[in-house]
Amino acid sequence: MLRSNSEDLIRKVIARFVDQEVIPVAEEHDRKGEFPVELFQKLGSMGVFGIRYPKSIGGSGGNTTLYCIIAEELARGLLSLAGTTAMQCLMGTDGLYRFGTKDMHETFLKPALRGKKIGAFQLTEPEAGSDLGNVRTTAVQDGDSFVINGMKTWSTSGPIADFHTVLCQTNPDKGLKGLMFFFVPSDIPGFSHSKRFETLGTRTTLLSEIYFNNCRVPSEYRLGQEGKGLKVLLSILAEIRAMTGALALGLLRAAMDASLRYAKERIQFGKPIGKNQLVQSKIAKMAVDLEASRLMVYNTARMIDSNESCLHQATMTKYFATEAACRATDEATRIFGGYGYSMEYPVQRYYRDSRFLLYGGGVHEVLQTNIAKHYGL
Ligand SMILES: Cc1cc2nc3c(=O)[nH]c(=O)nc-3n(C[C@H](O)[C@H](O)[C@H](O)COP(=O)(O)OP(=O)(O)OC[C@H]3O[C@@H](n4cnc5c(N)ncnc54)[C@H](O)[C@@H]3O)c2cc1C
Numbered sequence: 001m002l003r004s005n006s007e008d009l010i011r012k013v014i015a016r017f018v019d020q021e022v023i024p025v026a027e028e029h030d031r032k033g034e035f036p037v038e039l040f041q042k043l044g045s046m047g048v049f050g051i052r053y054p055k056s057i058g059g060s061g062g063n064t065t066l067y068c069i070i071a072e073e074l075a076r077g078l079l080s081l082a083g084t085t086a087m088q089c090l091m092g093t094d095g096l097y098r099f100g101t102k103d104m105h106e107t108f109l110k111p112a113l114r115g116k117k118i119g120a121f122q123l124t125e126p127e128a129g130s131d132l133g134n135v136r137t138t139a140v141q142d143g144d145s146f147v148i149n150g151m152k153t154w155s156t157s158g159p160i161a162d163f164h165t166v167l168c169q170t171n172p173d174k175g176l177k178g179l180m181f182f183f184v185p186s187d188i189p190g191f192s193h194s195k196r197f198e199t200l201g202t203r204t205t206l207l208s209e210i211y212f213n214n215c216r217v218p219s220e221y222r223l224g225q226e227g228k229g230l231k232v233l234l235s236i237l238a239e240i241r242a243m244t245g246a247l248a249l250g251l252l253r254a255a256m257d258a259s260l261r262y263a264k265e266r267i268q269f270g271k272p273i274g275k276n277q278l279v280q281s282k283i284a285k286m287a288v289d290l291e292a293s294r295l296m297v298y299n300t301a302r303m304i305d306s307n308e309s310c311l312h313q314a315t316m317t318k319y320f321a322t323e324a325a326c327r328a329t330d331e332a333t334r335i336f337g338g339y340g341y342s343m344e345y346p347v348q349r350y351y352r353d354s355r356f357l358l359y360g361g362g363v364h365e366v367l368q369t370n371i372a373k374h375y376g377l
Pocket of ligand 1: 121122123124128129130131153154155156157202207356359360361362363364365366369
């Protein structure tokens with residue numbers, strides 16, 4: 001696969017940032033479960049959050065391939081930082097970029113691209129996970145504004161976000177065809193959130209429920225046309241799935257690097273454990289999974305960059321790379337023996353964090369169904 005100079009340069013810059021500034025503090029942030037504000041703001045000042053957006057609105061003028069390179073490198077260091085970064089680059093800001101007014105760009109988008117404001121993306125509700133046709137948060141027109149009522153759950157950055165892209169129902173009889181996105185700043189009357197959730201992994205990501213109690217937003221805060229919410233979501237779904245594949249690829253690399261180092265260093269029965277064929281088999285499977293994931297992620301990213309229709313490829317990529325990362329992080333904890341169970345080494349974090357990849361962009365049972373559908377089933 002051909003690589004451009006800008007791809008090599010971005011990879012080098014982000015890899016250096018990860019090695020010098022993320023990896024040394026990753027365990028501490030994970031243990032404390034704190035959002036890494038300084039690292040996030042540094043990424044903002046490096047222009048990372050605007051990678052997909054044109055320079056004319058404060059972006060960096062890049063593309064999906066560069067976005068995936070950033071996601072992969074960051075995930076190698078701290079998956080939760082990579083996840084919140086990916087949210088800020090895409091789902092948290094895309095609707096605002098595409099449908100927001102000039103004023104909204106000045107007030108919200110430009111500061112967000114510099115890491116000065118945080119965006120969140122709200123689809124999921126207690127009764128609407130995979131089944132978005134069941135969204136019950138309503139937006140009702142009242143003169144020149146809309147009144148939003150309802151709740152969302154599993155909101156990434158929910159407790160700290162400055163604004164939200166929220167999937168609402170404007171016509172409850174129409175199910176999926178009544179959906180529409182709205183822009184909701186956190187400081188408007190009627191907006192609130194729960195306390196943060198306790199989670200198994202990606203512990204520096206703050207998640208919460210979000211509540212809308214008669215939240216009144218002006219008509220220009222509509223993101224897209226009435227009834228076209230699903231279409232808006234579908235227009236970035238391939239990118240969401242390619243990006244999740246890139247996160248998985250980065251985590252897989254971290255698990256394999258750690259396993260390889262340990263397999264060479266750890267001596268048992270007078271030789272490195274990596275001299276045993278069963279350990280070699282685990283490493284060989286990781287290496288093949290890594291190569292296949294890399295090819296799939298960057299093939300999908302290049303298809304997106306060439307405006308090719310590739311939701312099917314993106315679905316297979318997210319599914320394969322995530323399953324591969326889950327397998328590799330599990331095997332890594334086995335290669336480390338008892339130390340894989342110790343909080344002293346990062347492989348336990350890789351293993352816990354890997355589960356995060358299973359949900360965003362579609363649960364794997366639904367993805368498998370989508371893949372099979374492509375073949376007429
Ligand atoms: C760490 C984390 C961060 C998240 N961040 C966000 C966020 O920022 N914004 C947001 O909107 N959401 C977010 N989510 C929510 C996420 O998108 C949902 O968890 C996901 O859509 C699945 O919904 P659910 O959890 O309700 O599972 P359900 O849809 O209830 O599915 C549960 C299980 O049922 C089975 N199942 C369901 N439907 C089918 C089917 N059609 N065929 C076969 N099996 C099926 C599968 O086994 C599935 O795993 C986040 C979740 C997590 C864990």
